[in-house]
Amino acid sequence: MSAIHLAQESFNLNPGLSLIGYGLGAIGPGVGVGLIFAAVINGTARQPEAQSKLMSIAWQTFVLVEVLALIGLVLFFIASTGGAPE
Amino acid sequence: MSAIHLAQESFNLNPGLSLIGYGLGAIGPGVGVGLIFAAVINGTARQPEAQSKLMSIAWQTFVLVEVLALIGLVLFFIASTGGAPE
Amino acid sequence: MSAIHLAQESFNLNPGLSLIGYGLGAIGPGVGVGLIFAAVINGTARQPEAQSKLMSIAWQTFVLVEVLALIGLVLFFIASTGGAPE
Amino acid sequence: MSAIHLAQESFNLNPGLSLIGYGLGAIGPGVGVGLIFAAVINGTARQPEAQSKLMSIAWQTFVLVEVLALIGLVLFFIASTGGAPE
Amino acid sequence: MSAIHLAQESFNLNPGLSLIGYGLGAIGPGVGVGLIFAAVINGTARQPEAQSKLMSIAWQTFVLVEVLALIGLVLFFIASTGGAPE
Numbered sequence: 001m002s003a004i005h006l007a008q009e010s011f012n013l014n015p016g017l018s019l020i021g022y023g024l025g026a027i028g029p030g031v032g033v034g035l036i037f038a039a040v041i042n043g044t045a046r047q048p049e050a051q052s053k054l055m056s057i058a059w060q061t062f063v064l065v066e067v068l069a070l071i072g073l074v075l076f077f078i079a080s081t082g083g084a085p086e
Numbered sequence: 087m088s089a090i091h092l093a094q095e096s097f098n099l100n101p102g103l104s105l106i107g108y109g110l111g112a113i114g115p116g117v118g119v120g121l122i123f124a125a126v127i128n129g130t131a132r133q134p135e136a137q138s139k140l141m142s143i144a145w146q147t148f149v150l151v152e153v154l155a156l157i158g159l160v161l162f163f164i165a166s167t168g169g170a171p172e
Numbered sequence: 173m174s175a176i177h178l179a180q181e182s183f184n185l186n187p188g189l190s191l192i193g194y195g196l197g198a199i200g201p202g203v204g205v206g207l208i209f210a211a212v213i214n215g216t217a218r219q220p221e222a223q224s225k226l227m228s229i230a231w232q233t234f235v236l237v238e239v240l241a242l243i244g245l246v247l248f249f250i251a252s253t254g255g256a257p258e
Numbered sequence: 259m260s261a262i263h264l265a266q267e268s269f270n271l272n273p274g275l276s277l278i279g280y281g282l283g284a285i286g287p288g289v290g291v292g293l294i295f296a297a298v299i300n301g302t303a304r305q306p307e308a309q310s311k312l313m314s315i316a317w318q319t320f321v322l323v324e325v326l327a328l329i330g331l332v333l334f335f336i337a338s339t340g341g342a343p344e
Numbered sequence: 345m346s347a348i349h350l351a352q353e354s355f356n357l358n359p360g361l362s363l364i365g366y367g368l369g370a371i372g373p374g375v376g377v378g379l380i381f382a383a384v385i386n387g388t389a390r391q392p393e394a395q396s397k398l399m400s401i402a403w404q405t406f407v408l409v410e411v412l413a414l415i416g417l418v419l420f421f422i423a424s425t426g427g428a429p430e
Contacts, residue, residue: 028116
């Protein structure tokens with residue numbers, strides 16, 4: 001019976017599952033950052049003189065949304081190699 | 087029979103599955119924080135003098151949304167190493 | 173019993189799972205970039221003279237959204253070949 | 259027992275999983291391109307003389323959204339045949 | 345024991361998984377085409393004389409959205425029979 005299972009190969013599915021995790025985590029920031037900058041563009045179209053004020057609010061705040069996807073990117077590399085060191 | 091199973095390797099899928107969990111948990115905050123700051127930008131475009139008042143509301147409240155993703159980040163490290171210590 | 177499992181073939185499912193991950197990661201940017209340029213078009217319809225200003229904001233900012241999908245594309249090739257080198 | 263498992267056939271599930279990936283990747287561009295052209299139609303309804311200007315913006319920008327689904331289409335053929343060559 | 349396992353049949357799950365993929369890929373175009381024609385109807389309600397102009401824009405552009413679902417339909421037949429020929 002020993003030769004048997006030696007031949008059975010099992011694959012580490014962590015990379016694939018981790019990429020699903022990154023992908024899910026990128027949905028929210030993708031929509032959220034889109035909402036923020038769409039608001040900037042709409043606001044600039046209504047009041048062109050307010051553009052610099054609106055852009056400064058947007059640059060301060062889009063990072064708070066984008067960081068959720070970048071955390072997912074960092075966690076992808078942690079999880080795809082087998083999780084956090086114990 | 088012992089040689090068999092020694093050769094059969096099984097992978098711990100917890101890291102990958104945990105990252106899927108974090109990713110799902112980051113969708114909501116990503117969209118939610120985007121909605122909050124888009125509302126701030128829209129409000130500032132309409133009434134520029136209300137900017138500081140709107141920003142103070144946003145800073146107080148976006149944390150309540152963002153924290154849901156950060157809890158997911160903490161739980162990722164707990165779950166990827168095999169769950170909470172018993 | 174040894175000949176048996178030698179014949180059992182197991183497939184590496186990482187490519188398929190990775191493509192699910194890319195697909196999920198493309199949802200957010202797809203909607204987000206759509207929101208940004210829809211705002212440009214709406215703004216141009218309201219104030220045609222503001223078109224160049226709005227377009228310059230959009231070109232600066234859509235990249236911040238699009239890049240989330242392109243990161244997913246890069247990670248697809250990493251994950252489908254078995255994850256990051258350890 | 260050796261003849262047995264020789265008859266056991268296991269299927270490569272990568273094509274099915276890859277199509278799930280393409281399908282997910284088509285959600286975002288489907289909604290995003292819809293948003294862009296809906297904005298063109300709304301803008302044309304309000305200012306019919308701006309139609310050509312709005313359409314030229316839309317043709318330039320919808321590709322940036324549509325390409326996310328076409329990348330998914332290319333990756334489908336890569337992933338369904340077993341992933342990128344290593 | 346050998347006759348037993350000869351009877352063990354494993355099923356090809358690719359058709360089912362592929363249909364999940366097509367279904368997911370039909371979400372985006374379903375919403376996107378709905379947005380486009382809803383915009384046509386709103387525009388016609390506001391300016392009835394612009395109907396033919398709006399409809400001609402819509403007919404040109406809804407195809408770009410609808411085609412994402414039709415690509416999913418074609419890929420369904422490729423994936424459900426075991427993937428692209430290698």
